[in-house]
Amino acid sequence: MVDGEYDLLHHGDREVGDGLVDLAVNVRVPEPPEWLRRELAGCLGDLAAYPDPRAATEAIAARHGRDPADVLPTAGAAEAFTLLATAFGAGNAAVVHPQFTEPEAALRAAGHHVHRVPLSAADGFVLKPDAVPAEADLVFVGNPTNPTSVLHPAAMLRQLCAPGRLLVVDEAFLDAVPGEPESLAVERLPGVVVVRSLTKTWGIAGLRAGYVLAEPEVIERLRAVQPPWSVSTPAAVAMVACSSARAVEEASRLARAGERDLSALVSGLRALGVEVAGVPRAPFVLVRIPGASRIRLALREAGYAVRRGDTFPGLDTDWLRIAVRRDMSGFLAALRDVL
Numbered sequence: 001m002v003d004g005e006y007d008l009l010h011h012g013d014r015e016v017g018d019g020l021v022d023l024a025v026n027v028r029v030p031e032p033p034e035w036l037r038r039e040l041a042g043c044l045g046d047l048a049a050y051p052d053p054r055a056a057t058e059a060i061a062a063r064h065g066r067d068p069a070d071v072l073p074t075a076g077a078a079e080a081f082t083l084l085a086t087a088f089g090a091g092n093a094a095v096v097h098p099q100f101t102e103p104e105a106a107l108r109a110a111g112h113h114v115h116r117v118p119l120s121a122a123d124g125f126v127l128k129p130d131a132v133p134a135e136a137d138l139v140f141v142g143n144p145t146n147p148t149s150v151l152h153p154a155a156m157l158r159q160l161c162a163p164g165r166l167l168v169v170d171e172a173f174l175d176a177v178p179g180e181p182e183s184l185a186v187e188r189l190p191g192v193v194v195v196r197s198l199t200k201t202w203g204i205a206g207l208r209a210g211y212v213l214a215e216p217e218v219i220e221r222l223r224a225v226q227p228p229w230s231v232s233t234p235a236a237v238a239m240v241a242c243s244s245a246r247a248v249e250e251a252s253r254l255a256r257a258g259e260r261d262l263s264a265l266v267s268g269l270r271a272l273g274v275e276v277a278g279v280p281r282a283p284f285v286l287v288r289i290p291g292a293s294r295i296r297l298a299l300r301e302a303g304y305a306v307r308r309g310d311t312f313p314g315l316d317t318d319w320l321r322i323a324v325r326r327d328m329s330g331f332l333a334a335l336r337d338v339l
């Protein structure tokens with residue numbers, strides 16, 4: 001769907017391939033870790049049976065200290081957006097932008113009227129709770145937000161809660177922020193829905209694994225519209241494995257290393273005089289470079305794919321999103337040459 005100027009269904013994966021270094025897609029690792037591949041290989045003999053998500057539900061609940069009734073495993077975080085848009089009627093939805101466009105695409109497809117709440121680059125894309133219309137009964141916000149990389153304070157998110165409203169916080173990248181600060185996943189809060197993804201940290205975007213944490217009544221309504229067996233046996237196995245204490249500890253180590261890489265990238269960009277948006281906390285940065293479309297194409301010539309920013313509502317062709325990787329010195333040198 002192309003909505004006016006914005007192609008809401010554009011994803012970074014359309015910008016990779018052709019042997020380019022992938023800085024366009026935010027999946028952190030090029031392949032799942034060995035221990036996870038062993039778990040996945042181990043379940044192949046069970047594929048004759050229909051999937052059973054109960055062990056996954058319990059493992060996710062234990063990982064977040066929640067009741068299993070608060071958990072719905074989904075085929076990636078993306079499925080959760082469609083389930084929410086479908087289960088919660090065609091009401092007044094508000095989407096805080098710029099953010100991942102799949103929630104808005106799902107809302108529009110389900111017939112919702114969508115009000116866009118724009119955050120301003122001049123303010124570093126910080127959340128302004130007052131900007132969300134009082135009549136909005138379904139509000140979507142990302143934390144940390146893709147593509148701005150801004151992490152909103154939990155206290156500010158709570159200000160968005162209101163009677164009769166469902167606040168959906170997309171925490172798809174929060175496991176990549178050390179200590180998972182500002183998360184609303186840790187307790188059952190009235191009217192709050194948290195969406196999580198396992199695909200980025202663990203390199204399993206092709207497997208589709210995510211989940212929703214919410215009050216049991218909300219979970220039941222989502223389950224009622226979820227296609228049968230939408231979480232496959234391997235995805236359920238991955239959910240159990242990635243929710244173990246060892247996996248959570250590994251994710252936290254990766255997050256700490258990622259934070260160092262992020263800080264090196266931001267310094268490198270600033271040293272080149274490149275404007276970095278807001279205070280980046282996620283494993284990607286949003287930059288504004290006048291004439292960024294030309295820069296993006298020149299970077300492709302130099303072997304690097306970065307993501308265009310202009311498909312995100314609120315951004316234009318001067319914006320690019322760059323994924324954080326271990327050693328960005330080659331990229332920074334290539335960028336310097338094309339600026």
Ligand SMILES: Cc1ncc(COP(=O)(O)O)c(C=O)c1O
Pocket residue numbers: 026075076077078079100142145146170172173196197198199200205208209210
């Ligand atoms: C902010 C955000 N939320 C959710 C998703 C979807 O994640 P999943 O692969 O779990 O469906 C993405 C994918 O890029 C994303 O960027």
